[in-house]
Amino acid sequence: MPYLETSAEWYEQSSLLLKARPTTTHITSKYTVLKPNARKIKKNTKYLEKRAARPADSSRPTSEAPAVDSALEPKATFVLKTYDPASGTCLQYQTTKAAEVGRLIGSLGRLGRHQAALPEGMEDLGAPAEAAAVSTPKVKVEEDVKMGGVPAESKAGGGKKKKKGKK
Amino acid sequence: MGREHLTNDEFFAQLNNLFEYNRDKGHGSVYLSQKRLAFDTRSQPQTLTKVADDPLWDTHPENPLPILIRAHNNKSSKRNGTDRGDVDKISLSTAVQPDQLDAFFVQYAEACKAGMSGLKKRDRRGKKDKKKRKKGAAETKG
Numbered sequence: 001m002p003y004l005e006t007s008a009e010w011y012e013q014s015s016l017l018l019k020a021r022p023t024t025t026h027i028t029s030k031y032t033v034l035k036p037n038a039r040k041i042k043k044n045t046k047y048l049e050k051r052a053a054r055p056a057d058s059s060r061p062t063s064e065a066p067a068v069d070s071a072l073e074p075k076a077t078f079v080l081k082t083y084d085p086a087s088g089t090c091l092q093y094q095t096t097k098a099a100e101v102g103r104l105i106g107s108l109g110r111l112g113r114h115q116a117a118l119p120e121g122m123e124d125l126g127a128p129a130e131a132a133a134v135s136t137p138k139v140k141v142e143e144d145v146k147m148g149g150v151p152a153e154s155k156a157g158g159g160k161k162k163k164k165g166k167k
Numbered sequence: 168m169g170r171e172h173l174t175n176d177e178f179f180a181q182l183n184n185l186f187e188y189n190r191d192k193g194h195g196s197v198y199l200s201q202k203r204l205a206f207d208t209r210s211q212p213q214t215l216t217k218v219a220d221d222p223l224w225d226t227h228p229e230n231p232l233p234i235l236i237r238a239h240n241n242k243s244s245k246r247n248g249t250d251r252g253d254v255d256k257i258s259l260s261t262a263v264q265p266d267q268l269d270a271f272f273v274q275y276a277e278a279c280k281a282g283m284s285g286l287k288k289r290d291r292r293g294k295k296d297k298k299k300r301k302k303g304a305a306e307t308k309g
Binding site: 022023025026027028029030031032033034035074076077078095096097098099101102105106108109111112113115116117118 | 186189193194195196197198199200201202203205230231232233234263265268269271272273275276279280282283284285286287288289
């Protein structure tokens with residue numbers, strides 16, 4: 001059960017799955033808060049003792065302090081899972097960011113329209129479609145950059161084509 | 168599962184309680200799920216039955232169907248030596264009619280945003296620090 005990289009990808013795949021099997025597919029989401037376990041606490045106290053014993057390093061003393069605190073804070077995650085028992089397809093996406101929750105629930109709502117067999121559309125669907133369209137080329141561009149000098153040429157070609165079309 | 172579905176408003180009230188409960192406890196999970204309600208018999212039996220001839224029988228129902236939304240937490244039992252107490256499993260469910268779907272999810276998003284307070288806030292502090300550091304470095308260089 002792999003986790004998908006981006007929420008846009010998760011939404012796309014889930015909507016495809018829901019289109020194919022709207023009755024059997026369900027979406028489960030789990031919000032979970034975990035306290036650090038005993039081993040982690042022990043490790044952290046040991047680490048702190050070591051740090052205290054070591055002579056103070058004047059070059060970079062301030063930056064490490066918050067990292068130590070965050071190790072003992074409870075960890076919260078939000079996992080979305082689309083599962084179809086008939087085909088065994090399972091799509092997951094995980095996040096720890098509060099900023100994403102609103103958008104994710106929004107996409108749950110749009111997926112809900114598939115489940116309710118309501119027609120796609122309404123004005124609110126325009127924005128996400130654009131967002132998806134914007135996000136996918138970004139990924140492609142990144143890939144292209146990794147590949148080497150190919151993207152500049154292809155982009156230029158695309159531009160020329162567009163210009164020709166306009167004329 | 169002989170429970171009655173709650174109305175949407177009651178569901179949100181209970182959902183807020185569930186999140187609040189989780190916050191008080193400091194750890195634990197809240198599960199949310201949604202699926203098509205294809206077999207609701209409260210009003211009239213749905214016409215959605217499997218058609219042998221058509222493999223895509225469920226992709227084009229005649230009428231929009233309601234959605235079932237469920238929420239629950241985990242049961243936990245008391246354990247000595249820890250601060251864990253007895254907690255009953257709380258489960259909620261509600262059926263959302265197709266015409267109320269958009270309004271429901273707007274409210275649902277608000278409830279979840281408010282409830283999932285443990286997630287990481289957007290951290291702008293780090294950026295500022297970096298900027299300061301860069302500035303400091305520039306000053307020392309210059």
